[in-house]
Amino acid sequence: MKPYPWLYLVAMVFLTACPQNPPPPTLGKPGNFxxxxxxxxxxxxxxxxxxxxxxxxxxxxxxxxxxxxxxxxxxxxxxxxxxxxxxxxxxxxxxxxxxxxxxxxxxxxxxxxxxxxxTPALASTKYRVWGNWLGASNPNLYLSTDTGVAFSSATVTINGTPLTYLNPPGSYSATSIPGATAGTVLNLSITVPEGTINGSAAIPPAPILTAPAADARITANQPLTVTWSYTGPDPDRFYLHLLGNGPLNYVVTSIPGTNRSFTIPADQVVVPAGRTFLFLYAINDGKASFSGPVLPTSEMGVAASTSVIFDIVPP
The missing domain is CATH 2.60.40.10 (Immunoglobulins)
Known part of the structure; x- marks a missing residue:
C-alpha cells in the first residue's frame, strides 16, 4: 500500500509546530579586554x-x-x-x-x-595631579600616570590630613581640610613608588557676582555678560558654569585671573526646564610649586566659589 502524500504534509506541519529543545543558556565573554x-x-x-x-x-x-x-x-x-x-x-x-x-x-x-x-623600570613614571575644589567642603584629588591610568595606592595628605581613595569616583577624598579658610596655604604631599610629589597653593577669596542679579529675568538667545568684583591677589584663573535642566550646561574652565567679566555666547543662553544656576570659582593651581615625579600639566585646583539663581526666558 502506498503512503498518502498528505500524511507527509501533516507530519511536517506537526514537527514545525512542536517546540524544539531551546539551546542551553550561555554568557558572553567580556569584550575589548x-x-x-x-x-x-x-x-x-x-x-x-x-x-x-x-x-x-x-x-x-x-x-x-x-x-x-x-x-x-x-x-x-x-x-x-x-x-x-x-x-x-x-x-x-x-x-x-x-x-x-x-x-x-x-x-x-x-x-x-x-x-x-x-612594567618599566622604577623611577621612569611621572604622574598628573588634578585637584577638584581643594579647600572646599568636599575636596577631591585625581591622580593618574603619564599613560592615563588611575593610580590608587598613593599616600596623599593636605596639611597633614590624609585623603582616602574612593572608587567610584576614582579620587582621593576627605570630608574637609581643618582650618581651611581664605588665605590658608594648602601643602600637598603625594607618596608614590618613584618618590614624593609636593605642591602648594593658597585658598583664594570667593569672587562677588555683580551681574546677573539674583532672580533676574534674562532674555534667551542673546549674549549674557557676567561681571564680578574680587579682593586680594588675582587668582590663577576663574571657572564659570551656567547650568539648568535640559540643554543648558555651559562651562569655561580657564578665564584669566585678571578678568572681572566674561560674556557667554548667545547660542549658549537657552531656556532651561526650570531655574538657571550660575557658579563662579576663583582657582589657584600652584603649578610652579610642584616638585617630584610630576607632569607639568598638574594643578591643585584650590577653589572658592559663589553662585546666583535667576531665570532665562524666551525672547
Missing part, C-alpha cells in the same frame, strides 16, 4: 560589560608562570558600557598577562586574554 601599563608598579585593565553577568573574575600570570585568581569585580549596573580595574603593587621590569571571564550564579563565560605587557 585591554591591559595598559600605568607605571612601574601599576597596570590598568578595561573591558566591556556583559549582559546577565553579576561579576568578573580576573586572573593574572607573571612571566611564563601559570594563571591564578587576582580578583573578582562586581558587575556595575547602569553607567558607561565599560568597567576598569587597576592592578597595583607590581614589580618593575616584569611581564604580566591577564584573562577575564563573566560569571553569574549558574554560568561562566569563556576566558578573554589580554596581551602580555611589561
Amino acid at each position: 585591554t591591559a595598559t601599563v600605568g607605571s612601574s608598579t601599576t597596570i590598568g585593565l578595561t573591558w566591556l560589560k556583559v549582559d546577565g553577568a553579576t561579576a568578573y573574575q580576573i586572573e593574572r600570570k607573571v612571566g611564563s608562570g601559570s594563571f591564578s585568581l587576582l580578583t573578582s569585580i562586581p558587575h556595575e549596573m547602569g553607567g558607561p558600557p565599560g568597567q576598569s580595574h587597576t592592578d597595583s603593587g607590581l614589580a618593575p621590569s616584569t611581564r604580566y598577562t591577564y584573562r577575564i571571564r563573566a560569571v553569574n550564579a549558574s554560568l561562566q563565560s569563556e576566558w578573554n586574554n589580554s596581551a602580555e605587557v611589561e
